[in-house]
Amino acid sequence: MEVKHPQIKRIIQELSRFLQGKEEALRLSLITFFSRGHLLIEDLPGLGKTTLAIGLARITGLSFGRIQATSDLLPSDIIGVSIYNKETGKFEFHKGPIFNNIVLVDEINRATPKTQSALLEAMGEKQITVEGETYKLPEPFFVIATQNPVEQYGTFPLPESQMDRFMMKISIGYPSREAEREILKGGSKREELYSIQPIMDRQQVLKMQEEAEKVYLSDKVIEYILDIAEATRSSKYFSAGLSIRGTLAIAKTGKTNAYFSGRDYVIPEDIKSLLPYTVPHRVVLHEIYENTDHQEIVLSVLEKIPVPA
Amino acid sequence: MIKLKTVVYGITYFIGFIGFLSVSGHVSPTYSAIFLIMFFAGLFTDWKGKKPLPRWALNLLSLTAVASLFFRISAENVVLPVVETLLLLLGIKLLEDKEFRDFMQIYTISVFLLTGSALLSIDISFMLFFTVMFFSVVVAVVLLTYYSQDRELAVERDTFRKIVLSAVLIPSLALPLTGFFFILLPRTQQPLFNLIPAEKSTTGFSDSISIGDVSQIQESNETALRIKTDRKLNSEAYIRAVVLNFFDGKTWKRIRPAGREEKAVNLKGRIKYTVILEPTGSRYLPALELPLGLDGVRHRKEKDFVFSAAERIYRRVKYTAISYSGGKPFVKPVNLPFYTQLPYGIDERIVKLAESLKGKTVRETVNKVVSYLKENYSYSLQDLPVSEDPLSQFLFEVKKGNCEYFASAGAVLLRLNGIPTRLVAGYKGVVYNRIGDYYIVPQKYAHTWIEVNIDGYWERYDPTAGSPSQILSKGEKSLAERLRLIMDALEYAYINSIINFDFQKQVKVVRSTVSFLSGFRSLFEYLKFAFPYIAIGLAVSIGVVLALRELTESRSRKVLRKFLKKLEKKGYKKKENQGLEEFVLSIPDGQVREKALRFVRIFESYYYRDREIDRATYRILLGIVNDI
Numbered sequence: 058m059e060v061k062h063p064q065i066k067r068i069i070q071e072l073s074r075f076l077q078g079k080e081e082a083l084r085l086s087l088i089t090f091f092s093r094g095h096l097l098i099e100d101l102p103g104l105g106k107t108t109l110a111i112g113l114a115r116i117t118g119l120s121f122g123r124i125q126a127t128s129d130l131l132p133s134d135i136i137g138v139s140i141y142n143k144e145t146g147k148f149e150f151h152k153g154p155i156f157n158n159i160v161l162v163d164e165i166n167r168a169t170p171k172t173q174s175a176l177l178e179a180m181g182e183k184q185i186t187v188e189g190e191t192y193k194l195p196e197p198f199f200v201i202a203t204q205n206p207v208e209q210y211g212t213f214p215l216p217e218s219q220m221d222r223f224m225m226k227i228s229i230g231y232p233s234r235e236a237e238r239e240i241l242k243g244g245s246k247r248e249e250l251y252s253i254q255p256i257m258d259r260q261q262v263l264k265m266q267e268e269a270e271k272v273y274l275s276d277k278v279i280e281y282i283l284d285i286a287e288a289t290r291s292s293k294y295f296s297a298g299l300s301i302r303g304t305l306a307i308a309k310t311g312k313t314n315a316y317f318s319g320r321d322y323v324i325p326e327d328i329k330s331l332l333p334y335t336v337p338h339r340v341v342l343h344e345i346y347e348n349t350d351h352q353e354i355v356l357s358v359l360e361k362i363p364v365p366a
Numbered sequence: 367m368i369k370l371k372t373v374v375y376g377i378t379y380f381i382g383f384i385g386f387l388s389v390s391g392h393v394s395p396t397y398s399a400i401f402l403i404m405f406f407a408g409l410f411t412d413w414k415g416k417k418p419l420p421r422w423a424l425n426l427l428s429l430t431a432v433a434s435l436f437f438r439i440s441a442e443n444v445v446l447p448v449v450e451t452l453l454l455l456l457g458i459k460l461l462e463d464k465e466f467r468d469f470m471q472i473y474t475i476s477v478f479l480l481t482g483s484a485l486l487s488i489d490i491s492f493m494l495f496f497t498v499m500f501f502s503v504v505v506a507v508v509l510l511t512y513y514s515q516d517r518e519l520a521v522e523r524d525t526f527r528k529i530v531l532s533a534v535l536i537p538s539l540a541l542p543l544t545g546f547f548f549i550l551l552p553r554t555q556q557p558l559f560n561l562i563p564a565e566k567s568t569t570g571f572s573d574s575i576s577i578g579d580v581s582q583i584q585e586s587n588e589t590a591l592r593i594k595t596d597r598k599l600n601s602e603a604y605i606r607a608v609v610l611n612f613f614d615g616k617t618w619k620r621i622r623p624a625g626r627e628e629k630a631v632n633l634k635g636r637i638k639y640t641v642i643l644e645p646t647g648s649r650y651l652p653a654l655e656l657p658l659g660l661d662g663v664r665h666r667k668e669k670d671f672v673f674s675a676a677e678r679i680y681r682r683v684k685y686t687a688i689s690y691s692g693g694k695p696f697v698k699p700v701n702l703p704f705y706t707q708l709p710y711g712i713d714e715r716i717v718k719l720a721e722s723l724k725g726k727t728v729r730e731t732v733n734k735v736v737s738y739l740k741e742n743y744s745y746s747l748q749d750l751p752v753s754e755d756p757l758s759q760f761l762f763e764v765k766k767g768n769c770e771y772f773a774s775a776g777a778v779l780l781r782l783n784g785i786p787t788r789l790v791a792g793y794k795g796v797v798y799n800r801i802g803d804y805y806i807v808p809q810k811y812a813h814t815w816i817e818v819n820i821d822g823y824w825e826r827y828d829p830t831a832g833s834p835s836q837i838l839s840k841g842e843k844s845l846a847e848r849l850r851l852i853m854d855a856l857e858y859a860y861i862n863s864i865i866n867f868d869f870q871k872q873v874k875v876v877r878s879t880v881s882f883l884s885g886f887r888s889l890f891e892y893l894k895f896a897f898p899y900i901a902i903g904l905a906v907s908i909g910v911v912l913a914l915r916e917l918t919e920s921r922s923r924k925v926l927r928k929f930l931k932k933l934e935k936k937g938y939k940k941k942e943n944q945g946l947e948e949f950v951l952s953i954p955d956g957q958v959r960e961k962a963l964r965f966v967r968i969f970e971s972y973y974y975r976d977r978e979i980d981r982a983t984y985r986i987l988l989g990i991v992n993d994i
Contacts, residue, residue, distance in 0.1 A: 275974045322975045326945035363942040366926065366973070 060084060061319030064265070067256055072112040075246050076105050078236035082229045085334055086113065086201070088317065091269050092309040094224025095180050095200040097338065102205060104229045110161040110201045111250055117262050118255030119197070122157030126168035128211060132175035136185050150187060155179055158195050158259070165202040166212040177219050197262055217297065217341050224306045226338040272312040273322040277365040281325050282307050284362050285332070289340050292358050297341040307335050325364040332359050367520040370513045375412055377506045378472055379405070381499065382460055385476030388483040388495040389449050397450045404457030417463040428458050449482040466514040473503050500537045508533035574619040575610060575791060575814070577756045577770050588644070590793060590812070591652060592858055593805040595639035599796050604815070604826065605807060607652040607792040609670040615709040616756060618774060618789050623669045625701030630658055630671070631823070635691030642684050649674040651685060652792055655826070656693035661686050670788070671695055698822035705786030705819065708778065713758040720782035728785055732818050732827060735779045739772050739829040769830040773814040776829035786819040790826070802855035921979045922972060925987045929965055932991050946970060958994055965990045
């Protein structure tokens with residue numbers, strides 16, 4: 058879908074200098090971001106996940122934190138620790154990297170389940186309680202987690218219930234030949250990435266998130282979303298269908314999608330075009346279908362749902 | 367908590383049963399039994415929540431029931447077969463798995479049954495059934511609206527009472543008004559729907575014309591006959607209906623013409639045409655001057671070129687005829703005493719006048735008489751002389767009259783001079799109906815003239831000062847007149863397509879079809895008869911459906927339907943799972959795509975905002991659709 062919102066358009070233009078040919082991935086990330094959701098990128102290493110996260114942080118003028126997940130990563134490494142201060146005689150809380158606006162969690166499936174759930178809980182609640190004290194996470198708060206689908210040894214794949222907490226799951230994929238040629242000619246632009254001038258500030262981001270939220274969602278489109286949920290729940294292929302969080306995510310991303318297209322109402326296509334990113338990671342296939350392509354089956358089920366018009 | 371589903375089903379079966387009760391005394395026990403079986407089967411299956419019979423089978427059954435109606439209906443017995451068929455349809459509906467529309471259909475059929483019972487007999491029980499039916503249908507429809515929103519809706523007892531009470535309010539207010547109108551409006555003794563064409567008031571020519579008679583006809587605006595021909599007719603054409611040959615002083619009569627057979631001579635200006643004659647009550651078949659032959663109605667041609675049908679004409683007839691506009695009857699020798707007959711005691715003044723108009727030759731006398739009448743008397747339809755001797759009064763006192771006075775005065779004056787003369791009654795003049803491409807002869811063009819025998823040739827003379835068609839056709843181009851022509855053209859089209867089949871005859875055909883179904887011929891006849899009815903029925907029902915859709919559909923649905931239909935015509939069909947924009951963007955033709963996209967953008971901005979499209983936007987959207 059064509060992006061018509063002027064500022065979003067500029068962001069995509071600016072960042073695609075660093076992510077040649079990946080406008081679609083950029084757009085999807087931005088939709089998630091402005092829908093106040095979190096993003097899961099399932100991809101091989103070295104395809105620009107970090108670039109995407111840093112670029113997003115820079116251009117919106119937000120703070121950026123990075124967590125490299127390993128099997129010995131502890132929850133306190135993410136959240137922060139209380140350290141005894143000799144001078145005051147009190148414990149002082151030292152905030153971890155999660156207290157940033159945009160947090161990149163690299164290879165989240167390498168972290169132990171304990172650490173994973175600490176992180177995911179923080180994502181869901183948008184606040185952290187340590188030793189009886191509650192700390193609010195900054196606003197906006199956007200987590201980009203990445204997952205390496207190939208390496209399985211020594212990893213802890215995210216359980217389905219945890220996947221549900223991500224609004225969208227995307228993959229960036231290999232660049233096209235032309236794009237890669239351009240990349241090779243230009244060399245690494247990592248240095249340049251850090252010098253991007255922000256084109257908006259925190260206030261503006263919050264305002265745009267609010268505006269996206271206010272996009273009108275017609276009863277007809279709501280019925281359509283309910284049909285989608287119904288289809289996943291009653292399908293013989295799935296042992297678990299969409300959760301309520303799932304339908305909410307569909308509605309929210311649909312609104313933001315409409316907002317990006319310069320509309321103040323949602324059309325079914327807003328919803329439909331995002332289904333490949335909002336639904337597949339939330340439904341659980343029956344054991345017998347486990348070896349088939351997950352996304353394929355989900356889309357074949359959703360494809361048949363009549364669109365209201 | 368009260369479950370609306372139970373209430374709606376209960377009240378629906380109740381309504382159906384009331385419908386049945388209202389007619390149960392009239393329909394045959396077989397139908398009652400069949401209905402009751404279906405009724406209880408429907409009740410039972412609904413109770414169990416299982417509907418074993420598929421919808422298509424029931425639809426087929428309904429069609430069969432309706433088709434069988436064609437075989438049972440007759441002119442004398444219309445209502446009962448219809449009622450019985452309705453009863454069957456009601457039973458089938460009750461058997462069906464019920465959607466919103468099925469409930470509505472059940473209510474409608476029940477109301478029809480009640481109406482049908484009123485046609486069969488009306489007594490106090492009707493009032494009772496009517497009241498019960500009225501209340502229950504209104505309540506049912508209100509509850510049904512709730513039910514159709516949510517099948518499993520259950521409401522508190524209190525809420526339910528409120529709903530029912532407010533629903534009951536409608537008929538409670540309406541019923542007293544109904545009663546008021548029932549008393550106020552005149553009730554007819556005659557059946558409202560008379561399918562058998564009634565006899566028309568007869569205004570044609572009979573065997574005799576009392577002087578002044580035609581004036582009644584001449585003020586009538588009705589159509590007397592219609593003529594269809596590919597030739598152009600003279601707008602002053604004479605149409606011969608009957609020849610009157612005997613005068614008794616007040617009345618011209620027709621008695622069987624005596625003398626030799628008359629021949630037609632001077633056969634010029636042949637014209638073949640079709641006549642559609644309105645009922646006249648007499649036997650005579652009018653035809654253009656001078657008619658030689660006639661076909662299509664059983665008739666007899668008389669010596670003086672008068673065609674009389676075997677039976678008096680009480681319904682429309684259609685016949686073809688051949689005439690020669692220049693033709694003249696010829697007979698030699700003419701029966702002189704017969705055509706110079708006069709009553710005894712003719713006024714002396716008339717005899718003197720006749721003498722004074724005598725010329726040297728027969729032709730001169732005729733010319734003198736005709737021009738005397740034309741010059742000294744004036745045409746009028748009002749204040750006509752009526753007395754014991756209307757002719758003298760016309761000639762010497764009033765000096766004005768209609769064609770009959772002129773013609774009979776002329777005939778009497780000529781007969782007094784010993785010249786064989788007879789009166790011809792018919793019509794003068796035709797009106798061309800451009801819309802239907804045929805000629806109308808209105809009753810008001812009725813006319814009378816004379817035929818004078820000179821040397822064996824019967825020659826036409828018209829002594830009337832000014833012809834009725836000239837006098838009466840002043841307002842011809844008025845709007846009302848034009849409207850009348852349009853209406854007449856419609857009637858003409860209607861007559862033309864079914865004139866050969868009057869209802870009685872058709873019913874006979876159907877009957878014979880039923881009894882000799884093996885006969886291919888009669889089946890064909892039946893189809894020939896049934897086709898227009900089926901076609902009209904279909905057209906009407908399609909029209910009603912379209913009109914209903916037009917009326918009930920929201921603007922956005924309507925315009926979207928038109929849009930999708932238009933694109934479908936172009937070969938682009940939207941799949942069910944495609945969004946509008948998605949669909950439109952998939953159109954390969956750039957021009958169509960652009961226009962369609964423009965439509966979709968406007969449409970969506972209303973539709974997905976849950977706003978109804980306003981009139982102006984609707985027009986814009988329609989414009990785009992038409993433009994595609």
